[in-house]
Amino acid sequence: MTIKTSFRTRKSTLYDKSSSEPFKISRSKFFNFLSCKRCFYLDRVIGLKEISSPPYTLNNTVDELLKKEFDYYRKKKIPHPIMLKNKLNFIPYDNESLDVWRNSLTGGIAFHHEKTNLIIHGGIDDIWFDLDSKKLVVVDYKAQSSSNAVLASTYLKSEWRFSYKIQMDVYVFILRKMKFEVSDTTYFYVCNAEKKRSKFDNKIDFEVSLIPYKVDTNWIDEKIVEMKKILNHKEIPDINIECEKCAYLKGGSNFFKL
Numbered sequence: 001m002t003i004k005t006s007f008r009t010r011k012s013t014l015y016d017k018s019s020s021e022p023f024k025i026s027r028s029k030f031f032n033f034l035s036c037k038r039c040f041y042l043d044r045v046i047g048l049k050e051i052s053s054p055p056y057t058l059n060n061t062v063d064e065l066l067k068k069e070f071d072y073y074r075k076k077k078i079p080h081p082i083m084l085k086n087k088l089n090f091i092p093y094d095n096e097s098l099d100v101w102r103n104s105l106t107g108g109i110a111f112h113h114e115k116t117n118l119i120i121h122g123g124i125d126d127i128w129f130d131l132d133s134k135k136l137v138v139v140d141y142k143a144q145s146s147s148n149a150v151l152a153s154t155y156l157k158s159e160w161r162f163s164y165k166i167q168m169d170v171y172v173f174i175l176r177k178m179k180f181e182v183s184d185t186t187y188f189y190v191c192n193a194e195k196k197r198s199k200f201d202n203k204i205d206f207e208v209s210l211i212p213y214k215v216d217t218n219w220i221d222e223k224i225v226e227m228k229k230i231l232n233h234k235e236i237p238d239i240n241i242e243c244e245k246c247a248y249l250k251g252g253s254n255f256f257k258l
């Protein structure tokens with residue numbers, strides 16, 4: 001039986017103010033910093049683990065199958081049908097490092113931010129190549145099940161999809177730091193599981209939509225510098241009243257003081 005602990009034990013995941021070695025920050029941890037400085041500090045400096053969640057196995061399966069599907073067209077150097085449908089002069093981008101870039105656990109896309117000595121990294125889903133502009137196009141797969149139509153005019157307006165936009169901003173920022181020419185326009189390849197069938201019948205039908213998003217990377221460098229300052233704080237940042245985790249920890253602390 002494995003004994004669970006609420007604190008991290010791997011030193012590589014903990015920030016050491018005295019170390020001269022570059023410290024890795026994933027795209028998801030960067031978003032955590034943007035969401036709540038206190039929770040970010042507790043995680044990366046103190047070592048308090050985030051509450052774990054069950055794996056998104058169905059979403060991961062869709063991702064894996066899409067990667068195989070696009071790799072078929074990548075190998076043949078021809079457009080995928082979704083590109084033809086949307087009149088995009090694209091083909092799936094081919095690079096010997098693509099499998100590494102896809103896996104955030106083994107590297108992903110990454111660059112060393114020398115000003116802060118932080119390595120910012122993340123795992124992408126796919127990259128396409130614009131044959132007209134000769135630029136890379138970042139693509140992220142999204143699997144969901146909603147009765148609402150997936151529309152470009154409304155898809156990214158949902159508050160909880162704000163992280164999707166941050167995700168794309170960061171991916172483009174990293175790739176440009178890796179000296180690639182990258183388009184401002186990215187795409188979410190949204191697979192929406194339909195609920196219209198009269199029975200399951202051992203299959204799920206998906207409706208696919210391509211949602212464009214124009215990135216903004218101008219804000220990122222400043223926030224990385226700010227994140228470094230938070231990592232170097234001597235004291236834990238104040239509670240963020242807009243953070244659910246802060247509210248939970250504060251509520252528990254108040255309860256046990258009674």
